[in-house]
Amino acid sequence: MDDSKNKGTATHSIWVFGDYRNYFQNRVTLQLLSRANELAKKINAEVCATVFGHDVDEYVGEYIAHGAQKIYVLDDRKIKDYNVDIYAGLMVRLIEQHKPEIVLVGATSFGREFAPQVAKKLLTGLTADCVGLDINDKGILLQTAPAFGGNLLAEIITPERRPQMATVRPGVYREIPHNYHATGEIVRLSLPKDLPKPRVRLLSAERQTQREQRLEDARIIVCGGRGMGSFKRFRNLTELARLMSGEVGATRPVVYAKWASQDALVGQAGRQIKPQLLFSFGISGAIQHTAAITGTDLIIAVNKNPNAAMMKLSDVAIVADANQTCLALIKELKKSLRG
């Protein structure tokens, strides 16, 4: 891999904000570096990352290995805590100084609070929660994002103002493999002398227990809807998922009925998934849900109603009772799985 191809000749830069506080935030940063590399080829740009915090060399190395050609590092004890107010101020200064063409931020809780502030201070456009990024024939960033409550997708551009900014949903892109031979330029910066006193202070942060694997990363997902009929039956999906080392997802009505927790929600207001295999049980296929599963390789849908939207979107549409089919699959897999 030739990671130095754009050095010296690049006319633009694409920046990725290095969000790393937890594993999943770091993953979306890597995903954005991957996509930024593809976009960079189309506009002859250099891919840069920013890393703010304290003792962050681990991430500097990782981002270079994942496609960053230049990294701006602000490493100081004074900014060891994630602080939206302070980080946004620092990011704005850097952007004003180096004028990147595009700035990408992961749509994490942090990113979705941080990016709007940065964009506002720069008086530029920001598209929230993108599910697609491309470069159009005029060399402008084409940002695809859910619109009108997730019923539709909108293609949005920032025609004149710069940088063009987007937050991007985790799991939309796949990171490029770690390249230990990659090299990149590391630009170490010191904190500005006039760093403002933080107006928001973190008093405590307690890491919450997390499901073992995130839905965004799961290769197999068993997703259930209202058609499962009851909480008790819905739990059969967990058994099926466990047999395949998969995860359980749910639709909004199921989460609303408390058959499944909020973090299992697959949909526009929840997770965007792209497993290799998706089992869909008793799901009618409201567009908020189906818009979030478009990257799936193989969809097997089970529904009594052959005309349900979910059935039309599937590779295999099984016209049958969701719970009975689930039980039959459990039985069959128990018989045939070994190793």
Add this chain to the structure above:
Amino acid sequence: MKFVVCIKQVPAVSELPWDPQTGTLMRDLAEGMMNPACKHALEAAIQLKETLGGHITAITMGPPAAEEILHEAIAMGADKGVLLTDLRMAGGDTLVTSHTLGMAIAKVCPDFDLILCGCHTSDSETAQVGPQLAVELDVPSVAYVEHLKVLGTTLTMRRLADNFLETLEMDLPGLVTMTTKHYQPRYVSLGDLNDAFLAAEILILNADDLGLDPERIGIKGSATRIQNVYAPQAQKENVVLKGAVKHIVEELFARFGDRIAGAIGKDLDGRQ
């Protein structure tokens, strides 16, 4: 304390929640309604006012019909409603919306202590207006707040962000965006709603009243442009299997066993 609550009227939701007891859709949520997160933000403000005293201004931007949710806000406990309505303001992105709201707050309640917004709206879900409004007014902000408490001139908040349960402290004046986790909005009786419609103090303002530059509002002032809108589609094989469940499962494994086994990463014994 002086509170400003920014609320938005959102259209009928297309995927209505259903009542698990009766199995019916909760249709009372349809039509134009106050965005749920905004309503929780208003409830939080009312609860703070009940313990600390103060005054709540509810402010919304939208078509003239959006006045309805200001009456609802007053029936819940807000003291005053402000409607920003002007065709020139329509279609704006979050950059100009936060500018318009900021100019309005600077005019109607410049000495605010705390602004509360919903963390996102059910129709656009950008979650950007709150944090951008704080920048517009140059005050600190915290998003996705679940619970808050005022101690003198600081606000203490709890929130869940990126899987960390955080406690934060912010200097006032400031802005928060609220989730729907803690402050369940109070019930408003029809009688109270009726009274609010008769006696409410609603101020209606347009772009000229606010001294807004027409170049900085609405579609014209927006930094972003929507180029194209389309329905997402996926092309699939769509093999239909029906009949007895046992046979369906056998046929599924016979035809798709390879791909299922590939995803699982294990052999399916005697199936291929």
